[in-house]
Amino acid sequence: MSKIRITLIDGSEREVEKGLSLGEIAKKINISLAKEAIAGKVNEIKKDLNFKVNENSKIEILTFSSEEGKEIFHHSTSHVMAFAVKELFPGVKFAIGPAIKDGFYYDFDVEKPFTPEDLKLIEQKMKEIIKKDFPFKRIEISKEEALNFFQERKEIYKIELLKEITDQYITLYQVGNFIDLCRGPHLPSTGKIKAFKLLSVAGAYWRGSEKNKMLQRIYGISFDQTSKLEDYLRLIEEAKRRDHRKLGLDLGIFSMHDEGVGFPFFHPKGMVLRNILEDYWRKEHQKSGYWEVKTPIILSKSLWIQSGHWDHYKENMYFTKIDEEDYAIKPMNCPGGILVYKCNLHSYRELPLRMAELGLVHRHELSGVLHGLFRVRCFTQDDAHIFMTPEQIKEEIKGVINLTDRIYRTFGFSYRVELSTKPENAMGSEEIWEKATKSLEEALKEKEISYKVNQGEGAFYGPKIDFHLNDCLGRSWQCGTIQLDFIMPEKFDLFYISKIGEKERPVMIHRTILGSLERFIGILIENYAGAFPLWISPVQVKLLPIADRHLEYGKKIGKKLEENNIRVEIEEINEKIGAKIRKAELEKIPYMLIFGDKEVAEGLVSIRKRGKGDLGSTRLEQFIEDIKGEIEKQSIF
RNA sequence: GCCGGCGUAGCUCAAUCGGCAGAGCAACGGAAUCGUAAUCCGUAGGUUGUCUGUUCAACUCAGAUCGCCGGCUCCA
Structure with missing residues (x-):
């Protein structure tokens, strides 16, 4: 049997039998690599694992850890989803189903929009498909055959896409009885998809144009390990926890009102x-x-005509009238700046x-x-x-x-x-x-x-x-x-x-x-999840007296902090110290100063740092010096 | 603007088939004066986003409208 030379990405070369598939070559390189293999690249061109290598080539085996491997993985999952949708909703027409930065989507033309319950059904069906471990089959046919194929099935979107392809041969991919127009490559079989989740449904225009029909897009994500899906879902939860719309209101930063949609109020x-x-x-x-x-915010229409905004940006502008003359609210600052420039030579x-x-x-x-x-x-x-x-x-x-x-x-x-x-x-x-x-x-x-x-x-x-x-x-x-x-x-x-x-x-x-x-x-x-660095925190220090009789001492040290330009608040609520601390932690204030009989007697403050806990007690002057240094440094921690 | 979902107390959420709108937190009042993430008791808080309709009766059903949420398109 004749041999060929292959070059791997690390630059090493080796000899293998001619006609081996990429998957078989992967096994020869490393057995664990073969297990993780998703697809491969032969001379920089992405190929399925069962692609047979017949000449000397540069070979790369793609796994989930590479961006390209991940993309193929997601793309294959979108085919599985489409297969499931075809099984459950026989009347649908298929548009496109690419991989995206985080996961994949598929656009469907359906009579009735999908409901969250439908998503569950589709997920269930996908699980079955994955369990049955259907192979992804590559089919190469002529453009004419492909046109006939999709015309028979009235897949109008596929036909539109096909018409734009100039290649003589067209590739289709088959999973179970779902055949899709696709360049590939794909996973060897559906069983490789270890974890996935359908995330949301949304309307999306065909080819992204408002003039076209709105299709139903299902977003999803998939991974080669269950733990990665869990991490991803945790990240989504974390993002939700940090939502500035919620935190902004809770922390007294801004609010939105029906009375001025899109116009924020700063607190x-x-x-x-x-x-x-x-x-x-x-x-x-x-x-x-x-x-x-x-x-100024309001400037004459004539200025906006001169700047070109009137012709190029009118759709986005607000207008008003002053003494019967037309004015616009500025959408950009440049024309105003230009008038300033023009004042002098x-x-x-x-x-x-x-x-x-x-x-x-x-x-x-x-x-x-x-x-x-x-x-x-x-x-x-x-x-x-x-x-x-x-x-x-x-x-x-x-x-x-x-x-x-x-x-x-x-x-x-x-x-x-x-x-x-x-x-x-x-x-x-x-x-x-x-x-x-x-x-x-x-x-x-x-x-x-x-x-x-x-x-x-x-x-x-x-x-x-x-x-x-x-x-x-x-x-x-x-x-x-x-x-x-x-x-x-x-x-x-x-x-x-x-x-x-x-x-x-x-x-x-x-x-x-x-x-x-x-x-x-x-x-x-x-x-920062609302826990701002000290130097930009709206309140930098919260003063927490142990009991009411320590309030007076608190006001004294508050004054000293203020004199040093430190933003400070004193807690006057009648609560136990634990409750006061909890409140200050929830307000995400960087430093809490706690003082009771002991501190009052000795002129000390007990320092507690947000998220860290008790730091022990010190003289107020020392604390002021330290915190001023920290503010000066604009430290982000 | 378009597609889908959702609007109940300041916040988070209940209310069976259409049958008197309820809880926790927050607020307010009182007691307790407390040592590093929630002390206890009490009080008040609502035209169920708005309008129209169906009905003996609407938080619940229908229509319209406003807003919010997730996307599409757009973007600092």
């Missing part, structure tokens, strides 16, 4: 938090050479001119997208507009990246970066867009930051870099954005006087770092 504790963030933000921006401005010596604004903008978002502080109809952008010469672009962008990085780190966030290019409704020439996009790319490359490109997702006036924060549960949130703009300066005829005394056109950067103060506060609440 006293929330304002403390917000003001701390703003103070910190201002300090950082002063250090980085920014000036701060404030521009600017020399090249002033550039780059960095103008920051904590600007309150209003945007009409569709009612269905509103979500706590994460998605609102009015929010405060930590905006800035930088006016500069074309030569300064790259350095300025790098400067913004540095500032962003520093601010995110302060809160303990890592992040990833995306670059969005020219959208369909863009203003300005192809050439300008190309130049702008290139500057952003170059800055990222020089900073050695890896990024993902989103084709066609830029703003209408320019390409952008987006920053996505990762929180402690592994979720990500869009916050910062850097948008390069050659168009507004043109529209508003901005200029500066160059070295040789001529008028030159500046370039603009629009940028945010926190993104929206409101959203950022929501993220902080969830990331």
Whole structure:
């Protein structure tokens, strides 16, 4: 029997018999690898485990621990779900059923939407299918045969998909008696799916377009081990426990009301938090050479026509009338900033001119997208507009990246970066867009930051870099954005006087770092589960007297703490110390100071740290010194 | 905006087939003055989101409407 050479991912080579399947090769490499094998890659192309290798190749065996393996695993589970749905609801038509970041979904066209009870039935059926360990069979047929096959079954969505495939041969996959159009690869058999759960049903448009029919989408997740499913479900529970909408209300940070849907109300504790963030933000921006401005919320329609918002952003804007004249509530801060720039004649010596604004903008978002502080109809952008010469672009962008990085780190966030290019409704020439996009790319490359490109997702006036924060549960949130703009300066005829005394056109950067103060506060609440780091905690210290007669001492030390700019509250409720502690713990206050006869007599305080417990007693002066140091450090623990 | 689910006291949740709306926590009053996550007793709290209808009778059934939740689309 002839032999072939295979190269493994670690670079090692070995000789095997020609015509072995990937699964058999896996067994030769390592028996436990063969057990875990999901599919494989031959010369970078994903293949089923029963794919026979007939020539020298680079081989990789995929398991659940790789992203690609996981994806195949989820995708196969979606086929199992579709099979179950076919068994239980014979009339359904099948759309698409891909793997997604967390699990998979399948879109079905059904007469009646699925109910939660239906999900249980489907799960039950899936269990049966998995138990029977059906093999996934790959079928290769001509495009014409495939068309006939799906036409007979009136699978209109599959036919639509098929028509777009230009390959001569089409692959189908069969599990039991469910045959689906699919590129594969798949698990060898359904028995590999050790744990799965159907999570939710939701309406979803065919091909994501509002113009198309709404289908029923079932979301699910699956794992190769039961314990992983349990971990995942725990994570979902944990996320629910941290929900900023609930915590925000409980901790007195903000509230929402029917009287102003999408417009958050900030409560006293929330304002403390917000003001701390703003103070910190201002300090950082002063250090980085920014000036701060404030521009009005309502501005004349003519300004929005000139800026292009009237043509490109009207759907999202609110309007009003003043003295019979049309006005708009600002959805962005840039036109206001531009008017400030235009007040003076600017020399090249002033550039780059960095103008920051904590600007309150209003945007009409569709009612269905509103979500706590994460998605609102009015929010405060930590905006800035930088006016500069074309030569300064790259350095300025790098400067913004540095500032962003520093601010995110302060809160303990890592992040990833995306670059969005020219959208369909863009203003300005192809050439300008190309130049702008290139500057952003170059800055990222020089900073050695890896990024993902989103084709066609830029703003209408320019390409952008987006920053996505990762929180402690592994979720990500869009916050910062850097948008390069050659168009507004043109529209508003901005200029500066160059070295040789001529008028030159500046370039603009629009940028945010926190993104929206409101959203950022929501993220902080969830990331810290409401237990804020000391330096941003609305209340830093709670004073807990053992008995009523110690209240007076408490007021004295409260005053001393206040004199040292420490945010303090005293507990005056008539309760036992255990109850007072419990209350303070639930309020997630970082430090509790407890004092009774002993402390009053000796001028001490007993320190209790949130989540940690009793730290013993110390002199008040010592505590003040320590806590001031800790606040100064902006420690995130 | 679209699809589905849900709206009962400040919060968390009960109320059988359509038959007088109830509990815990919180609040308030009182007793106890207590040493590191809940002391005990009492009081008050409601047009069951809103409107319309069916019915002898509606928290319960139907329709409309507002809001919330999960998604789709969109996004800071």
